[in-house]
Amino acid sequence: MANTFAYAQIIAAFLCFLYFFHRRQCCKYPFFIDWPFLGMLPRVLCNLSRIHDFASDVLKPNGCTGEFTGPWFTNMNYMVTCDPINVHHILSKNFDNYVKGSEFREIFQPFGHGIFTADSETWIYNRSLFHSLFKQRSFEVFLVKTIQNKVERSLLPILDHVQRQGIVVDLQDVFNRFTFDNICSIVLGHDPNCLSIDFPEVECEKAFTEAEECIFYRHAVPKSVWKLQKWLQIGLEKKLTEACKTFDEFLYACIASKQQELRKNNKNETAESHVDLLTALMREDKGQLHDDKFLRDAAFNLFVAGRDTIASALTWFFWLVSTHPLVEAKILEEIKENFGDNIKQGVLGVDEVKKLAYLHGAICEALRLFPPIPFESKQAINGDILPSGHIVNPKTTILFSLYTMGRLEETWGKDCLEFKPERWISKRGGIVYEPSYKFISFNAGPRICLGKDLSFIQMKIVATAILSNYRVHVVEGYVPTPSLSIVLLMKHGLKVKITKREI
Numbered sequence: 001m002a003n004t005f006a007y008a009q010i011i012a013a014f015l016c017f018l019y020f021f022h023r024r025q026c027c028k029y030p031f032f033i034d035w036p037f038l039g040m041l042p043r044v045l046c047n048l049s050r051i052h053d054f055a056s057d058v059l060k061p062n063g064c065t066g067e068f069t070g071p072w073f074t075n076m077n078y079m080v081t082c083d084p085i086n087v088h089h090i091l092s093k094n095f096d097n098y099v100k101g102s103e104f105r106e107i108f109q110p111f112g113h114g115i116f117t118a119d120s121e122t123w124i125y126n127r128s129l130f131h132s133l134f135k136q137r138s139f140e141v142f143l144v145k146t147i148q149n150k151v152e153r154s155l156l157p158i159l160d161h162v163q164r165q166g167i168v169v170d171l172q173d174v175f176n177r178f179t180f181d182n183i184c185s186i187v188l189g190h191d192p193n194c195l196s197i198d199f200p201e202v203e204c205e206k207a208f209t210e211a212e213e214c215i216f217y218r219h220a221v222p223k224s225v226w227k228l229q230k231w232l233q234i235g236l237e238k239k240l241t242e243a244c245k246t247f248d249e250f251l252y253a254c255i256a257s258k259q260q261e262l263r264k265n266n267k268n269e270t271a272e273s274h275v276d277l278l279t280a281l282m283r284e285d286k287g288q289l290h291d292d293k294f295l296r297d298a299a300f301n302l303f304v305a306g307r308d309t310i311a312s313a314l315t316w317f318f319w320l321v322s323t324h325p326l327v328e329a330k331i332l333e334e335i336k337e338n339f340g341d342n343i344k345q346g347v348l349g350v351d352e353v354k355k356l357a358y359l360h361g362a363i364c365e366a367l368r369l370f371p372p373i374p375f376e377s378k379q380a381i382n383g384d385i386l387p388s389g390h391i392v393n394p395k396t397t398i399l400f401s402l403y404t405m406g407r408l409e410e411t412w413g414k415d416c417l418e419f420k421p422e423r424w425i426s427k428r429g430g431i432v433y434e435p436s437y438k439f440i441s442f443n444a445g446p447r448i449c450l451g452k453d454l455s456f457i458q459m460k461i462v463a464t465a466i467l468s469n470y471r472v473h474v475v476e477g478y479v480p481t482p483s484l485s486i487v488l489l490m491k492h493g494l495k496v497k498i499t500k501r502e503i
Contacts, residue, residue, distance in 0.1 A: 039069040039076070048220060052374050052403040052482055055080070059404050065388050068399075074222035078377075078397045082404035084411055085387045088437035090378055090398060092445035101379030103397060107218045110211050110244050112293070114301030126298070127450070133280050134450050140350070142275070146185050147458050148347045150178060151465050154195045159470055161197055163498040168475060170493035171318060173199070175311040178462075180205045183307040187299050188254045189276030207246035208303060213485045214240035251296050258282065277302060305451060308487040309372035310458055315494050316370035317363055317463065319480060320419045322472040322496070327362055327421060334358045335464055353460035357431050361424030363459050367441040368406040369419065374488045376400045376443070402440045403488070411438060473497045 047054035059066070064083040070076025081087065090098045099119040111117045115126040133139055155178055162169045177194035180202075185191045194202045214236045218226050229237035258278050275283075281290055281298060290298075321328050338355050339348070353359075377399050384392040392398070409416050412423070424432045436444035442452045449455070466472070475495045483491040 036072075039071050039074075041070050041076070044068070045220070048484065049481075051220075051484070052401070052488070055375075055401045056082075056404040056407055059401060060408070063388065064404075064408070065386065065390050071222055074224060076222050078399045079390065079392060080399045080401065081386070081388075081390075082401045082408065083386075083388050084405060084408075084438050084440075086390075087400055087405070087440065087444065088435075089387050090400075091437060091443070091447065094384060095445050097381050097384055098378040098398070099381060100377075101395075101397070103223075103379065104377055106223075108215060110215065110240070111301055111304070112297030114297040116301050116304065123447075127447075129281075129284065130450055133277060133284070134454070139277075139280070140454065143186055143454060144350055144457065144461070147182060147461055148349070150182055150185075150195070151347050151462060154178070154181070154193075155462070156465060156469065158195060158197055159466065159498050160500075163470060163500055166497070168495050168497055171472065171496045172311065172315040172490050172493040175314045176209070176308070176489075177202075177205070179307045179311045179314075180208070182310075182458075183303050185276065186306065187277045187302045188251075189258065189279060190254055204247055204250035207243040207250075208307070210243040211240060211247060212304075212308065212487055213483070214243065216485045247300075248296065251299050252292060254278065255292055255295050255299075304487075305449070306455075308489065310455060312370070312372040312487050312489050313363070313367055313455075313459055314462060315490055316480075316488075317366040317459070318466070318472050318496075319474060319490075319494055320366050320369070321362060321467070322474050324419055327419065328467070330421070331356075331359050331362060331463075331467060335468060348461055348464050350457055353457060353464060356460060356464070357425060357429060358421055359460055359463060360431050360456065361421035363456065363463070364424045364439065365419050365421050368412070368439060369417075370482075370488055371402040371406060371441040372488055373441075373486070374401070374403040374482070376402060400440070405438075405440050467501075469501055471499045471501050473499065 044051070044054075059080065059082045065079070065081040065086060068078045068080055100117055101119070105111075105113075105117045108117050113122060115123065115130060118126055155174070158174065174195065177199070180194050181191050192202050192204065194200065194205050217236050226237055229235045230241070233241060255278065259282065262279065262282055278295065278299060281295060284290075321331065334356055339352065377397055380392045380394060380396045380398065383394050386392060405411070407416050426432050436442065436448055442449035442455075473496055475497065478495055480494065481491040483489045
């Protein structure tokens, strides 16, 4: 009996040695200690509250590329990079070899088969469809008119109310509500009026935010753990299920209402040239390919693209500008040089905001330092060798830290951590355009963001309207903390006081 137990111990030790040796062979570029059974996960969990800065701390001293290994037998192994040349190779030069993959679609299951999770023919179809809609002049006119109306009728009146009351307001919450109303109007043709003086709790808006936060945690725990939680309907997986159910009910109700509306107006279907995207998708569907599930997935992905990303960019932009008075003064000087005091009488349009080069640079700086989507992932189909010399095995998942890419001294100079809009302005006063794989906030390669130009227009309209009429004062002692979500928002919001700007 004793001999049998001893032999079992020897065999177990030998198997552990073989597996440990195998792990060492597989992980050629480790970031830090790969503990037995637990892998590198403990150190990540200890730094989860500051995960983006932690990624920067780890990547920079390790040549910007390395490997993370999770607990044994969990397949939670990634190559992580912030090297712009590697990113260029993966997203552009060798695009066909790197896909989102089935693992990505499983983690982002609430996204369905929309443009963000799709690969191959499905992605090509989605992209060509949205490209045809976005490039229409009528859509740009409709979008800008929607934004201008929301700024004039909701955003500015609420800020005026806040400043008259002298109360502290969460500016991030204001932007979340503003962008949710806008994206509902643009995509669904329905304004839920989240942005009103009483700051109502809108169930579908809250559900959408919760879903994004829950998806983030699927990246931080082994698949088997969140799968078990999902099966048992406990913890964050229960919260995710409930959030998705609430938001799906809202989307499907809008789809049904829109279908009924179109059937009623079928005889006069071309009467309205400026229509929401849901209506445009239904009218575009001559072959009856767009069932309710397709429309739901398309709408959900458009919400991700046009709601939280804009809210995130505006929040970080106003925090940076309000804490850098010289930058604020230069933006105001540029506005006054171009429009005098006339801007106080209304909201600027597309052609007008395109003249504001310094404002454009300030927005780019905010996006560089705080990209709305702080990380991205791809999966290799076949083996490859990155320009940095790192070997990529088939089916390897590669994570890009977009947050770290904007903070690399090699790319942006020794002042890379400074908020410096001047780096985007040429000697002649024009805008400096950086390659997309370097300035990665809008993705790069064939999957670069279709709405990039429209996003800048929206942000400039909002920024000029607020800065021309009000001063934003961040509450004393406030230090922002990035939230743990797939979108880089502030964990505790942006608490500010608003005062009227005197002429």
